[in-house]
Amino acid sequence: xxxxxxxxxxxxxxxxxxxxxxxxxxxxxxxxxxxxxxxxxxxxxxxxxxxxxxxxxxxxxxxxxxxxxxxxxxxxxxxxxxxxxxxxxxxxxxxxxxxxxxxxxxxxxxxxxxxxxxxxxxxxxxxxxxxxxxxxxxxxxxxxxxxxxxxxxxxxxxxxxxxxxxxxxxxxxxxxxxxxxxxxxxxxxxxxxxxxxxxxxxxxxxxxxxxxxxxxxxxxxxxxxxxxxxxxxxxxxxxxxxxxxxxxxxxxxxxxxxxxxxxxxxxxxxxxxxxxxxxxxxxxxxxxxxxx
Amino acid sequence: xxxxxxxxxxxxxxxxxxxxxxxxxxxxxxxxxxxxxxxxxxxxxxxxxxxxxxxxxxxxxxxxxxxxxxxxxxxxxxxxxxxxxxxxxxxxxxxxxxxxxxxxxxxxxxxxxxxxxxxxxxxxxxxxxxxxxxxxxxxxxxxxxxxxxxxxxxxxxxxxxxxxxxxxxxxxxxxxxxxxxxxxxxxxxxxxxxxxxxxxxxxxxxxxxxxxxxxxxxxxxxxxxxxxxxxxxxxxxxxxxxxxxxxxxxxxxxxxxxxxxxxxxxxxxxxxxxxxxxxxxxxxxxxxxxxxxxxxxxxxxxxxxxxxxxxxxxxxxxxxxxxxxxxxxxxxxxxxxxxxxxxxxxxxxxxxxxxxxxxxxxxxxxxxxxxxxxxxx
Numbered sequence: 001x002x003x004x005x006x007x008x009x010x011x012x013x014x015x016x017x018x019x020x021x022x023x024x025x026x027x028x029x030x031x032x033x034x035x036x037x038x039x040x041x042x043x044x045x046x047x048x049x050x051x052x053x054x055x056x057x058x059x060x061x062x063x064x065x066x067x068x069x070x071x072x073x074x075x076x077x078x079x080x081x082x083x084x085x086x087x088x089x090x091x092x093x094x095x096x097x098x099x100x101x102x103x104x105x106x107x108x109x110x111x112x113x114x115x116x117x118x119x120x121x122x123x124x125x126x127x128x129x130x131x132x133x134x135x136x137x138x139x140x141x142x143x144x145x146x147x148x149x150x151x152x153x154x155x156x157x158x159x160x161x162x163x164x165x166x167x168x169x170x171x172x173x174x175x176x177x178x179x180x181x182x183x184x185x186x187x188x189x190x191x192x193x194x195x196x197x198x199x200x201x202x203x204x205x206x207x208x209x210x211x212x213x214x215x216x217x218x219x220x221x222x223x224x225x226x227x228x229x230x231x232x233x234x235x236x237x238x239x240x241x242x243x244x245x246x247x248x249x250x251x252x253x254x255x256x257x258x259x260x261x262x263x264x265x266x267x268x269x270x271x272x273x274x275x276x277x278x279x280x281x282x283x284x285x286x287x288x289x290x291x292x
Numbered sequence: 293x294x295x296x297x298x299x300x301x302x303x304x305x306x307x308x309x310x311x312x313x314x315x316x317x318x319x320x321x322x323x324x325x326x327x328x329x330x331x332x333x334x335x336x337x338x339x340x341x342x343x344x345x346x347x348x349x350x351x352x353x354x355x356x357x358x359x360x361x362x363x364x365x366x367x368x369x370x371x372x373x374x375x376x377x378x379x380x381x382x383x384x385x386x387x388x389x390x391x392x393x394x395x396x397x398x399x400x401x402x403x404x405x406x407x408x409x410x411x412x413x414x415x416x417x418x419x420x421x422x423x424x425x426x427x428x429x430x431x432x433x434x435x436x437x438x439x440x441x442x443x444x445x446x447x448x449x450x451x452x453x454x455x456x457x458x459x460x461x462x463x464x465x466x467x468x469x470x471x472x473x474x475x476x477x478x479x480x481x482x483x484x485x486x487x488x489x490x491x492x493x494x495x496x497x498x499x500x501x502x503x504x505x506x507x508x509x510x511x512x513x514x515x516x517x518x519x520x521x522x523x524x525x526x527x528x529x530x531x532x533x534x535x536x537x538x539x540x541x542x543x544x545x546x547x548x549x550x551x552x553x554x555x556x557x558x559x560x561x562x563x564x565x566x567x568x569x570x571x572x573x574x575x576x577x578x579x580x581x582x583x584x585x586x587x588x589x590x591x592x593x594x595x596x597x598x599x600x601x602x603x604x605x606x607x608x609x610x611x612x613x614x615x616x617x618x619x620x621x622x623x624x625x626x627x628x629x630x631x632x633x634x635x636x637x638x639x640x641x642x643x644x645x646x647x648x649x650x651x652x653x654x655x656x657x658x659x660x661x662x663x664x665x666x667x668x669x
Contacts, residue, residue, distance in 0.1 A: 098639070103633075209451075209452055
């Protein structure tokens with residue numbers, strides 16, 4: 001049972017870090033629906049570099065670096081060129097899906113390195129994720145930078161007038177956001193599921209996207225959601241823990257996705273929105289062009 | 293930017309004439325192919341040889357051409373499944389899930405006839421084939437409709453929903469055809485039962501009759517978008533849902549409508565590949581590969597810019613490229629996934645060139661200034 005708990009927490013960490021990245025970007029008003037693509041890049045490059053150098057740290061650095069590059073790319077498309085953010089995100093997803101399939105293919109198979117040591121029985125990334133989530137909350141809510149980020153996400157025109165460089169803040173956020181997504185991919189490919197296969201994220205990026213919508217843009221609620229989802233995912237993988245012999249294992253695999261949809265629907269009802277108040281950044285997904 | 297006398301300037305477009313849009317699309321395809329040649333270079337293959345192999349096999353080879361056409365029909369149907377919601381400003385990336393549902397719908401009809409394990413069962417083709425198509429369209433439309441309904445009624449992001457439905461569909465079809473699932477082939481492994489001989493689709497000049505269905509569909513959709521009231525409603529909802537609402541268009545109905553239609557066409561794509569392709573006639577073991585292939589619908593839809601007639605040549609090109617890519621990959625001993633790499637490169641080029649939908653580059657030639665000697669300004 002402990003093993004199941006640890007495994008489900010491992011899954012939650014990946015989702016939480018990726019969703020945290022998306023949350024930061026969205027708070028500054030940039031929607032990136034291509035999390036899956038960035039994570040695939042991070043996972044694949046992290047995997048390849050770690051396997052070639054035999055060093056985990058280098059692998060993670062590679063994952064973060066490629067994440068930053070892809071984040072920057074999304075920034076150039078959606079901030080500077082003013083391309084529709086959904087189009088750009090979709091492009092990043094399919095680019096990641098297509099290119100990593102080709103690039104990673106010779107590395108198909110297990111990583112073949114000693115597993116990363118656990119600290120206090122839990123993955124070290126658990127502590128890292130907690131620290132990052134707290135840090136994000138702190139920066140967003142307690143610092144002037146956070147105020148700038150939120151104001152850029154809510155009303156870029158007003159922010160610009162009050163002396164905040166909208167584009168600079170947004171670039172900062174998409175790059176940090178890409179780094180976190182890349183890291184999440186790295187954690188997935190090097191720690192949670194260190195067996196490379198094409199498209200081995202199987203939609204986790206989209207689940208992370210759903211988590212951000214679920215979180216009402218609050219990092220702590222997001223983490224709670226990630227923990228619940230991780231548990232759900234792990235149970236669906238090994239249903240024999242709770243309900244042995246009920247339903248085919250294939251049908252169990254559908255359950256987390258069904259529940260994601262159901263939760264999103266509940267969250268989207270007017271009743272829920274009025275009771276809890278939605279904190280959706282007002283300018284989310286709207287390209288901003290400085291006048292003049 | 294200044295180059296000599298001339299000045300290069302970016303100007304915001306006021307409108308986008310169709311020939312300009314076409315030029316942008318063609319340029320993006322060419323740029324993507326040039327970028328894609330890096331993949332050949334990476335594998336130590338001369339890009340020209342690579343492209344020659346691809347195009348020769350895809351369009352000139354006696355074995356390759358039918359494969360290309362069959363793939364193109366499939367991609368074209370997926371493109372239509374993407375285009376209809378795209379016209380309404382919605383993203384259907386759930387072609388894969390709708391496809392799996394469609395396949396199950398088509399084979400479900402045959403299952404009800406008792407076709408499992410009895411390939412010699414006689415079902416009048418005039419009844420069996422239309423019923424299979426209806427089953428496929430019904431199932432695909434139902435899955436698509438879920439995403440549309442949730443979007444219209446609760447404003448749930450359709451990208452997330454359709455992607456979740458893809459995963460649900462994938463595991464459900466796995467359940468149905470694997471490990472003793474209801475549709476499992478009694479003799480084969482991990483694939484569905486074979487279609488009875490009597491309901492295998494008739495061929496028209498060596499291609500499944502679905503090619504005619506696809507062409508008719510293209511014309512029909514073009515007509516619907518260009519001439520009918522419903523096409524206009526879809527378009528105005530896509531441009532501005534709120535404005536559409538005030539002009540009397542029901543904002544809850546349009547998403548359902550476009551997603552049901554899209555899902556139905558994706559279901560038809562499933563029927564085409566699993567029910568009408570010579571040599572298949574079952575839910576083949578590599579069904580997930582066709583789920584991946586359906587993502588080409590997104591790219592083709594973007595390149596064709598939502599125009600169903602333009603989607604025909606685009607689908608043909610991509611059917612050929614993926615088919616020839618597979619062949620070249622084997623012949624030139626390149627790594628697996630060449631066609632996937634093309635998918636990625638194509639998509640990102642398309643995204644960058646979207647920029648030119650809104651801006652254009654113009655050359656400004658400065659007028660010769662009249663040298664006004666003697667007048668001090």
